[in-house]
Amino acid sequence: MGIFRVNYRKQTDEQLVRLMGKGDERAFDEVYQRYGSKLAYYFTRKLKHDKEKGEDFMHDLFAKLIDRPELFDPSRSFKTWIYSVANNMCINEYKKMAVRSNTNNGISSDLQVAGNNQPIEEQLNEKNFSSDLEKAMYKLEDKHREVFVMRHIDGLSVKEVAEIMDINEGTVKSRLFYATKKIAGALQMYNPINEE
Secondary structure (H helix, E strand, C coil): CCCCCCCHHHCCHHHHHHHHHCCCHHHHHHHHHHHHHHHHHHHHHHCCCCHHHHHHHHHHHHHHHHHCHHHCCCCCCHHHHHHHHHHHHHHHHHHHHHHHCCCCCCCCCCCCCCCCCCCHHHHHHHHHHHHHHHHHHHHCCHHHHHHHHHHHHCCCCHHHHHHHHCCCHHHHHHHHHHHHHHHHHHCHHHCHHHCC
16 A cells, blocks of 8 residues: 555654654654653752652643644744743742742651661751752752752753753853752751761
């Protein structure tokens, strides 16, 4: 019959999005496979480690992509474009969270007292470190926190961060330097050199 079969795995992200624009569901499946879990993790990390919310945001983002694949700017890399959209979704959520501003007191309910090989003191230390890191990050200005999270928590390159935030690489590096210096100062009690 001479029907041309597309090898979806060999297509670039950008080619897949073009196919999605023509209603190709398998192209969407491939994009979802490539980015679904990465974006869910990205959202979870940025949204106070709320896994359920991270999954919801990831699904919302893909729903937008299905509804309106034409929103993708083909002059950009799909990877940096989709992370830019995700980043903007998080910024909007931060604004809502700042209004609601909920606080947690006491020991976290997800600490496991029994059935874990790790001593409770180590679990508490890890929880304290995570909590103190989060507090230190939220004391940063938004522009410094954003680059720190994208570079050190989400593992994006300086170049990718620059593209996502639409700033030059030098600006990313200076913001990273500032953020890292502030966070290192706030967390110096966790530096083993400081221990007797």
